[in-house]
Amino acid sequence: METLVTILAGVLVTVATYLLLSKSLIRVVIGTAMLTHAAHLLIITVPGLKIGSVPILGEGDAGPVDALPQALILTSIVIGFAVTAVSLVLTYRTYQEIGTDKLDQLRGDQDE
Amino acid sequence: MNNLIAMPMMLPVLTAIILIFLRPYIKIQRTISLIVMIANIGISIYLLQLIQSNGILRLDFGGWEPPFGILFVADSFSVILVLTSSIVTAICLLYAFSSVEKSYEHMFFYSFINLLVAGVNGSFLTGDLFNLFVCFEIMLLASYILIAFGGKKGQLRESIKYVIINVISSWIFLVAIGYLYAVIGSLNLAHLSERIAEHGQTPIITVISIVFLTVFALKAGLFLYFWLPGSYSVPSTVVGALFGALLTKVGIYAMFRFFSLLFYHEPAITHTIIGVLAGLTLVGGSIGAVAYKDIRLVASYNVVIAVGFILVGLAVSTQSSLEGAVYYLVHDMIVKALLFLLVGTMIALTKETKLDQMSGLIRNYPLLGWMFFIVTLSLAGIPPLSGFIGKVLIGGGTLENGSYILLALAFISSIFVLYSLLRVFLSSFWGETIISKDEEIPMKKGLLIPCALLTIGSIALGLGAESLSVYIQDAAQVLVDPQLYIDAVLSSD
Numbered sequence: 155m156e157t158l159v160t161i162l163a164g165v166l167v168t169v170a171t172y173l174l175l176s177k178s179l180i181r182v183v184i185g186t187a188m189l190t191h192a193a194h195l196l197i198i199t200v201p202g203l204k205i206g207s208v209p210i211l212g213e214g215d216a217g218p219v220d221a222l223p224q225a226l227i228l229t230s231i232v233i234g235f236a237v238t239a240v241s242l243v244l245t246y247r248t249y250q251e252i253g254t255d256k257l258d259q260l261r262g263d264q265d266e
Numbered sequence: 267m268n269n270l271i272a273m274p275m276m277l278p279v280l281t282a283i284i285l286i287f288l289r290p291y292i293k294i295q296r297t298i299s300l301i302v303m304i305a306n307i308g309i310s311i312y313l314l315q316l317i318q319s320n321g322i323l324r325l326d327f328g329g330w331e332p333p334f335g336i337l338f339v340a341d342s343f344s345v346i347l348v349l350t351s352s353i354v355t356a357i358c359l360l361y362a363f364s365s366v367e368k369s370y371e372h373m374f375f376y377s378f379i380n381l382l383v384a385g386v387n388g389s390f391l392t393g394d395l396f397n398l399f400v401c402f403e404i405m406l407l408a409s410y411i412l413i414a415f416g417g418k419k420g421q422l423r424e425s426i427k428y429v430i431i432n433v434i435s436s437w438i439f440l441v442a443i444g445y446l447y448a449v450i451g452s453l454n455l456a457h458l459s460e461r462i463a464e465h466g467q468t469p470i471i472t473v474i475s476i477v478f479l480t481v482f483a484l485k486a487g488l489f490l491y492f493w494l495p496g497s498y499s500v501p502s503t504v505v506g507a508l509f510g511a512l513l514t515k516v517g518i519y520a521m522f523r524f525f526s527l528l529f530y531h532e533p534a535i536t537h538t539i540i541g542v543l544a545g546l547t548l549v550g551g552s553i554g555a556v557a558y559k560d561i562r563l564v565a566s567y568n569v570v571i572a573v574g575f576i577l578v579g580l581a582v583s584t585q586s587s588l589e590g591a592v593y594y595l596v597h598d599m600i601v602k603a604l605l606f607l608l609v610g611t612m613i614a615l616t617k618e619t620k621l622d623q624m625s626g627l628i629r630n631y632p633l634l635g636w637m638f639f640i641v642t643l644s645l646a647g648i649p650p651l652s653g654f655i656g657k658v659l660i661g662g663g664t665l666e667n668g669s670y671i672l673l674a675l676a677f678i679s680s681i682f683v684l685y686s687l688l689r690v691f692l693s694s695f696w697g698e699t700i701i702s703k704d705e706e707i708p709m710k711k712g713l714l715i716p717c718a719l720l721t722i723g724s725i726a727l728g729l730g731a732e733s734l735s736v737y738i739q740d741a742a743q744v745l746v747d748p749q750l751y752i753d754a755v756l757s758s759d
Contacts, residue, residue: 174434179426186433193440200448223447226396230440233403237436240410241429247414248422260423 364712503610587663
């Protein structure tokens, strides 16, 4: 199971890298969102998947799972949403103002 | 257990939320923000005294004892930085009152400043790895908004790059946290340090430390500073000053914490890499500082040089170099804010950004000119201004350690700092006066007073070094001897 999820995380990173390297801004934003999710999968996988029961006293027979990675991911997902929202707005404003969403046209002025 | 420790972060967060509801009342927004910053100054001075008498303080949230709960830890190092950042922000707010456009103030400008400060103070005070990440993100999210405030073309263009770079470095941070948790199984900094000391810093931990180094190098602009000059030169003056003074310093603080508390067992690898990167940063920053004519870019490259200089102190890691680094951090926060404010004022007064298009400003604005001169001397490290003692201590540390190349680079870079700023001074303030008395834009008192306050701060920090040295020695002591930190956090009381 861990192997599968690790491969999935790897695939997500690959796709995200591909998107990050593209010229379109919107793809770059989606790429960053995907990158964060790959990191979440990594964090949930490294301590081991499903090796215990609910981390509540008196629930389940086996020892409880480590609740910390889940707490971390929950926080990180919220932050990720906020960042994605902000970058989407920024992208839209940039498109409105500069009239392009191509990264290679977002270089500074010639004389700078 | 002292609830005051959480205040430097909690007060700005609450204020930011309250200010959202006070949107139409700009006067009230200004007053509240300023009062909060002054309250923060008072709290941090009180905390400093308390640490002197009681040792390192901590606050376990919800009564969960470390290493199980999350906590804030206040030692001299972090509280000194909180104090400085509160002072700098308070003065920048004063400047904002007379420089920021009304439309910004209506768009929650002060809320975001408060959130930025909350993130910065939280990063300084947290004793927990994941909260460090969260506080970094709070700070960065606020900075994403602040950098684009105004929505000019250049700002949007640079802010996109700034956001993408920071999102990627945050991703690396997250991955590094995942790795470290997988290997060591804790996120409490003191607990991590204890476990690493117990089991030895195995090669895999050293590798993880390098991943962390990459993250903080990106955030602080250590060698990976390619994004910095562009994004620090576009926002409005106040925001630029806050960025230059606070943002990179948080990355530097994190590096000091990590490589003095957690990963200090293999200095031959990690500290050498930091040394090399610091040296390269000094070289690159020096070249950049003399290469451009845009005075905002000159100021931004001066930030880069300072980052390199402070990290020379970490690379050699002797008691005196660490003391020097703490001293220089405080000095740099004050002086960089001043430099950015002065540069911004010059641009606002002349409507030009290139140094060769301004001339003879000293006749029009004499006080501004002399303050710029004092900043130049202070950054170059001329006594009795504040840069001097930090430079001497770091220099002494490199000599003790025999790192002569770093010593040479650090002091040659000071000459470049002096040259780059004197160039601005000579060409913009001296020379023929091209603005006649009737054309000149009158200088507002509200712009001059904050700059004067910071200048006085820089002089006072230089002259009053002796009275501060108790706190700074205490700060360096904790950096040299991590056991002090561990004992303070893991002892049950």
